[in-house]
Amino acid sequence: MVRLEPRLVPSRAVGYLAPIIAIALAFAAGMALFAALGRPPLEAMQLIFLEPLRSLRGISEILVKATPLILIAIGLGVGFRAGVWNIGAEGQFTVGALMGGSLALAVYPVTGWWLLPLMALLGIAGGMLWAAIPAFLRTRCNTNEILVSLLLSYVAVLLLSTLTHGPLRDPDGLNFPESRLFQTALPVIIPGTRAHVGFLVALAAVALAWLLLEHQLLGFKLKVLGQAPRAARFAGFAEPRLVWFSLLLSGGCAGLAGLLEAAGPVGQLVPALPAGYGFAAIVVAFLGRLEPLGILVAGLLLALISIGGEMAQIAMSLPSASIATFQGMFLFFMLAADVFVNYRPRWQPRRDSAPLARSAAAAAE
Amino acid sequence: MVAEGLGRTGLPRSPDRQRAPGAPGDGPASGTPPLLALAGISKRFPGVLANDAVTFTVAEREIHALLGENGAGKSTLVKLIYGLLRPDAGRMSLAGKPYAPASPAEARATGVAMIFQHFSLFEALTVAENIALGIAHQRADRRLRERIDEVSAAYGLKLDATRQVGTLSVGERQRVEIVRCLLQAPRLMIMDEPTSVLTPQEAEALFATLRRLVAEGCSILYISHKLEEVRALADRATILRAGRVVASCEPARASARQIAELMLGGTLPPSKLRRATSVGPVRLRLNGLCLGKEDQFGVGLAGIDLEVRAGEIVGLAGVAGNGQAELMDALSGERLAGTAKAIEIDGTAAGLLPPAERRLLGLCAVREERLAHASLPAMTLWENGLMTAHGRLALSRHGLIDKPRARGFARRIAREFEVRAGGSETAAQSLSGGNLQKFLVGRELLQNPAVLVVAQPTWGVDIGAAATIHARLLGLAKDGAAVLLISQDLDELFAIADRIAVIAQGRLSRPQPVDRITVASLGLSMGGLSQESVAAAEIRPEPAHG
Numbered sequence: 001m002v003r004l005e006p007r008l009v010p011s012r013a014v015g016y017l018a019p020i021i022a023i024a025l026a027f028a029a030g031m032a033l034f035a036a037l038g039r040p041p042l043e044a045m046q047l048i049f050l051e052p053l054r055s056l057r058g059i060s061e062i063l064v065k066a067t068p069l070i071l072i073a074i075g076l077g078v079g080f081r082a083g084v085w086n087i088g089a090e091g092q093f094t095v096g097a098l099m100g101g102s103l104a105l106a107v108y109p110v111t112g113w114w115l116l117p118l119m120a121l122l123g124i125a126g127g128m129l130w131a132a133i134p135a136f137l138r139t140r141c142n143t144n145e146i147l148v149s150l151l152l153s154y155v156a157v158l159l160l161s162t163l164t165h166g167p168l169r170d171p172d173g174l175n176f177p178e179s180r181l182f183q184t185a186l187p188v189i190i191p192g193t194r195a196h197v198g199f200l201v202a203l204a205a206v207a208l209a210w211l212l213l214e215h216q217l218l219g220f221k222l223k224v225l226g227q228a229p230r231a232a233r234f235a236g237f238a239e240p241r242l243v244w245f246s247l248l249l250s251g252g253c254a255g256l257a258g259l260l261e262a263a264g265p266v267g268q269l270v271p272a273l274p275a276g277y278g279f280a281a282i283v284v285a286f287l288g289r290l291e292p293l294g295i296l297v298a299g300l301l302l303a304l305i306s307i308g309g310e311m312a313q314i315a316m317s318l319p320s321a322s323i324a325t326f327q328g329m330f331l332f333f334m335l336a337a338d339v340f341v342n343y344r345p346r347w348q349p350r351r352d353s354a355p356l357a358r359s360a361a362a363a364a365e
Numbered sequence: 366m367v368a369e370g371l372g373r374t375g376l377p378r379s380p381d382r383q384r385a386p387g388a389p390g391d392g393p394a395s396g397t398p399p400l401l402a403l404a405g406i407s408k409r410f411p412g413v414l415a416n417d418a419v420t421f422t423v424a425e426r427e428i429h430a431l432l433g434e435n436g437a438g439k440s441t442l443v444k445l446i447y448g449l450l451r452p453d454a455g456r457m458s459l460a461g462k463p464y465a466p467a468s469p470a471e472a473r474a475t476g477v478a479m480i481f482q483h484f485s486l487f488e489a490l491t492v493a494e495n496i497a498l499g500i501a502h503q504r505a506d507r508r509l510r511e512r513i514d515e516v517s518a519a520y521g522l523k524l525d526a527t528r529q530v531g532t533l534s535v536g537e538r539q540r541v542e543i544v545r546c547l548l549q550a551p552r553l554m555i556m557d558e559p560t561s562v563l564t565p566q567e568a569e570a571l572f573a574t575l576r577r578l579v580a581e582g583c584s585i586l587y588i589s590h591k592l593e594e595v596r597a598l599a600d601r602a603t604i605l606r607a608g609r610v611v612a613s614c615e616p617a618r619a620s621a622r623q624i625a626e627l628m629l630g631g632t633l634p635p636s637k638l639r640r641a642t643s644v645g646p647v648r649l650r651l652n653g654l655c656l657g658k659e660d661q662f663g664v665g666l667a668g669i670d671l672e673v674r675a676g677e678i679v680g681l682a683g684v685a686g687n688g689q690a691e692l693m694d695a696l697s698g699e700r701l702a703g704t705a706k707a708i709e710i711d712g713t714a715a716g717l718l719p720p721a722e723r724r725l726l727g728l729c730a731v732r733e734e735r736l737a738h739a740s741l742p743a744m745t746l747w748e749n750g751l752m753t754a755h756g757r758l759a760l761s762r763h764g765l766i767d768k769p770r771a772r773g774f775a776r777r778i779a780r781e782f783e784v785r786a787g788g789s790e791t792a793a794q795s796l797s798g799g800n801l802q803k804f805l806v807g808r809e810l811l812q813n814p815a816v817l818v819v820a821q822p823t824w825g826v827d828i829g830a831a832a833t834i835h836a837r838l839l840g841l842a843k844d845g846a847a848v849l850l851i852s853q854d855l856d857e858l859f860a861i862a863d864r865i866a867v868i869a870q871g872r873l874s875r876p877q878p879v880d881r882i883t884v885a886s887l888g889l890s891m892g893g894l895s896q897e898s899v900a901a902a903e904i905r906p907e908p909a910h911g
Contacts, residue, residue: 217761217766227737227744228742230734234720234739236723237721
């Protein structure tokens with residue numbers, strides 16, 4: 001019989017090994033899945049993991065996809081470390097894109113070097129604004145931020161849809177529900193591809209988050225609040241302020257990501273802009289174990305699987321749900337492997353004390 | 366043994382009950398098999414052998430004390446007997462038959478009952494409902510209430526079955542637990558430090574009940590580290606050290622010091638470090654400090670006035686749950702008092718300041734609950750030092766943590782307070798209770814506080830560590846700090862406090878110099894205040910003695 005036994009001290013070795021084991025297990029399970037679907041499993045794996053890396057286009061698409069994932073997950077990860085569960089990055093992403101994009105549309109066709117930075121600032125402000133609602137409600141009314149932020153996501157997506165169907169609709173767009181193309185676009189970092197400066201912004205966010213969590217007293221306070229709220233209260237780390245900081249940071253990151261997506265690869269406001277980045281980033285944050293560098297790797301990995309998955313879908317006509325399932329397996333095995341950081345399995349022979357106990361109980365009747 | 370003259374009561378018992386045939390209780394009988402026998406019981410937890418081949422017996426009608434320092438394996442052992450854990454090796458027998466309970470329910474079915482240190486009662490339910498919950502297939506109907514009345518009358522355990530548990534005192538809650546056990550007619554009753562939450566008078570009443578129970582034919586296995594109590598009550602004692610039985614004795618015939626040395630495995634450091642006090646100006650002043658209840662069953666603080674001067678240790682005695690935690694909250698700044706003037710630190714009104722600013726003014730606090738309140742269990746020792754000392758000791762600058770300094774501070778605490786730990790990168794949760802406590806006391810003491818408020822500083826700490834902590838507290842006061850010591854351990858208060866006040870129902874008696882107080886009078890005001898507080902809600906308690 002195998003039993004899980006709590007470890008005295010979390011194992012560091014397992015901490016490093018767990019992601020590798022999880023990936024190996026996800027590989028095995030994924031191959032079984034594709035085999036069950038009647039596709040050659042090795043070939044599917046090769047399509048998903050190697051094909052995108054063979055071309056500059058593939059690599060640049062990975063960067064495009066990874067940018068919002070990493071940027072959002074960094075903000076969420078810092079908040080999650082503080083025990084602030086912002087699940088509404090999707091909404092903050094949307095409102096950020098909406099506010100930043102609206103500026104471009106408002107001044108259309110005027111443009112200049114100042115436009116993109118201002119749009120970015122408005123994007124951040126929009127995300128923060130949307131995250132300020134759960135922050136206010138949690139610190140004032142003790143409302144659960146999970147519910148508030150999640151439900152506000154749907155409000156934001158509907159808001160974007162309403163506006164792109166109405167006031168923001170392109171006057172020359174044949175009534176399609178989408179805005180004009182912006183008069184400005186993000187600088188591209190790999191010529192001839194869609195990879196834009198947003199990726200550099202995401203890298204900077206990774207570095208700043210690392211600095212915050214590893215070297216700043218503020219980061220320490222956030223971690224204390226997340227691990228032991230009573231200890232934080234005793235130490236005098238004011239909870240409301242840290243909750244506000246966490247939500248504004250994650251909201252701002254998500255809002256900026258939304259603006260970068262709108263002003264970069266998409267180039268306009270469309271109802272389908274959010275595309276689930278805000279939710280996928282939660283997965284990225286946890287896959288990266290809420291560590292900035294881990295989030296960077298996890299974001300790239302998830303982007304790789306998405307791009308490779310698309311390629312495999314086309315090449316092998318796989319159902320799209322199979323790729324989503326495969327991504328889910330990654331998260332599942334990752335979380336499962338994490339158990340062994342704090343617990344260790346112990347094999348022990350079945351004991352035969354049960355009949356003994358029964359006889360003792362019977363004797364006492 | 367106190368057995369003669371106390372006849373049987375109408376307590377319902379299982380019919381096939383084994384007992385010495387018609388014999389009056391005359392101590393542990395030698396001819397009959399022991400009630401409970403443990404042979405070679407071992408239990409291993411990750412990294413520690415909690416019980417190592419433990420062998421001992423509890424005779425019929427015996428009060429058997431289980432002694433040992435914290436971490437000696439007492440609690441693990443009784444959990445094994447009660448079926449909460451299962452031994453890795455060894456055998457147990459109950460009344461001569463093999464005994465291996467798979468669950469507490471099974472243990473109860475065979476007549477083994479246990480009363481925990483921390484009660485498992487629902488505050489919002491009545492006494493009868495709580496008792497019904499603890500017994501399988503039992504409803505809180507009239508028959509149960511009658512049985513509760515019957516049993517509580519028979520054993521002198523005054524209890525109203527219809528009252529809500531949340532309105533009961535700690536002593537009364539313990540009675541609920543005891544009555545719940547008695548209704549199941551136990552042969553063996555296990556008690557884990559039952560008197561740690563009682564006043565001396567309540568403890569006496571408990572002892573009378575236990576003696577009567579023994580006269581009825583029940584045996585009692587009793588965990589304690591209060592040696593005088595064990596000497597007065599127990600017929601035999603088994604002493605554990607590091608998971609092994611190191612001695613067995615008749616406590617009445619040994620001195621408390623001998624027993625303590627057996628527990629410790631060495632000789633005791635000299636105790637009693639009294640000193641001549643020279644007190645200075647007032648450093649901590651409370652002016653009518655009030656604090657509302659945090660919940661329905663909490664205790665509020667009702668106008669507490671107190672002065673603590675430089676160079677003195679003021680002790681606060683009281684039964685747990687009478688406002689000590691709330692007072693700590695108010696002093697540390699975790700909950701804010703109503704007015705700034707309510708708390709003055711060195712003359713500065715601090716009642717509305719948050720904790721970090723109070724620390725900068727010089728008020729440091731040691732909380733009672735070590736894990737996840739006073740410390741960060743999963744974080745390293747240097748992070749635990751940083752937690753409260755970053756401001757006073759400048760362990761961070763411009764928002765950046767000065768890691769070398771923070772590590773140095775943790776190492777200094779470990780060095781000066783003899784904390785046995787792997788180094789500053791060790792996680793706090795991997796330290797033993799006593800070592801962590803030394804670290805946490807050291808963390809506050811080494812910040813040179815002007816005022817130190819400390820709750821239960823030696824709770825669950827071994828005797829050697831307790832002596833270290835006491836000496837450091839005395840040294841701190843001698844250097845001119847004001848120390849407020851909140852403790853349920855009267856011995857500790859008498860050993861190091863200069864003046865002692867009693868907190869009961871959120872009110873504070875006037876502190877009296879320690880040489881003018883007796884344990885008995887202190888106990889009376891600890892219990893008395895709480896009994897009469899309902900009637901005397903408007904009247905401020907008189908100083909109980911003078």
